[in-house]
Amino acid sequence: KAGVTQTPRYLIKTRGQQVTLSCSPISGHRSVSWYQQTPGQGLQFLFEYFSETQRNKGNFPGRFSGRQFSNSRSEMNVSTLELGDSALYLCASSLEPNQNTEAFFGQGTRLTVV
Amino acid sequence: TQLLEQSPQFLSIQEGENLTVYCNSSSVFSSLQWYRQEPGEGPVLLVTVVTGGEVKKLKRLTFQFGDARKDSSLHITAAQPGDTGLYLCAGGNMRFGAGTRLTVKP
Numbered sequence: 233k234a235g236v237t238q239t240p241r242y243l244i245k246t247r248g249q250q251v252t253l254s255c256s257p258i259s260g261h262r263s264v265s266w267y268q269q270t271p272g273q274g275l276q277f278l279f280e281y282f283s284e285t286q287r288n289k290g291n292f293p294g295r296f297s298g299r300q301f302s303n304s305r306s307e308m309n310v311s312t313l314e315l316g317d318s319a320l321y322l323c324a325s326s327l328e329p330n331q332n333t334e335a336f337f338g339q340g341t342r343l344t345v346v
Numbered sequence: 347t348q349l350l351e352q353s354p355q356f357l358s359i360q361e362g363e364n365l366t367v368y369c370n371s372s373s374v375f376s377s378l379q380w381y382r383q384e385p386g387e388g389p390v391l392l393v394t395v396v397t398g399g400e401v402k403k404l405k406r407l408t409f410q411f412g413d414a415r416k417d418s419s420l421h422i423t424a425a426q427p428g429d430t431g432l433y434l435c436a437g438g439n440m441r442f443g444a445g446t447r448l449t450v451k452p
Contacts, residue, residue, distance in 0.1 A: 236388070265440060274444035275389075275434060288439075322388050324440070335379075335440060337388030 257325030369435035
């Protein structure tokens with residue numbers, strides 16, 4: 233069974249641009265969560281989607297948005313990129329947004345903003 | 347917001363030593379998960395603890411969930427270089443602590 237797939241693996245963008253990252257969850261998983269990981273802040277929760285609906289959102293500005301499609305694939309978008317947005321963006325999938333449900337992470341997308 | 351504090355932040359030990367890392371909160375969790383993350387990879391789930399006082403063993407790793415379900419510990423016996431990585435705990439709401447970065451020197 234294929235794991236969580238995130239594309240692209242690496243990305244370099246300039247300030248002011250926008251970027252879209254993609255996450256394909258494990259087949260049958262309907263819950264997708266996104267995280268930003270930086271050396272200084274650790275793993276910060278961005279948002280969670282289940283059945284195409286955003287269920288939870290972290291404390292990030294409106295420049296960060298996401299969506300989920302009917303096949304459970306998810307995308308996140310960051311507009312007007314800032315240098316501080318440079319980070320590893322991780323996606324995790326689980327069967328459902330149950331507190332005890334195991335989550336599986338992708339390898340992440342390393343975004344560098346220059 | 348349920349916050350998780352992990353300690354120590356960094357730990358560097360020699361191969362063969364034992365170590366314990368901690369995950370603490372003022373909130374009660376219905377479950378708590380431990381992950382290990384290696385450079386360039388996403389976190390990988392090690393264990394989920396659900397019951398207060400629960401102890402789970404995974405080879406040389408022993409996980410304990412506090413009686414009050416507010417804290418947890420991970421003990422590694424006879425650490426090996428392959429144990430090197432970032433150890434993260436997460437509450438049932440999938441909010442993570444900052445992690446303990448462990449380095450095991452040969």
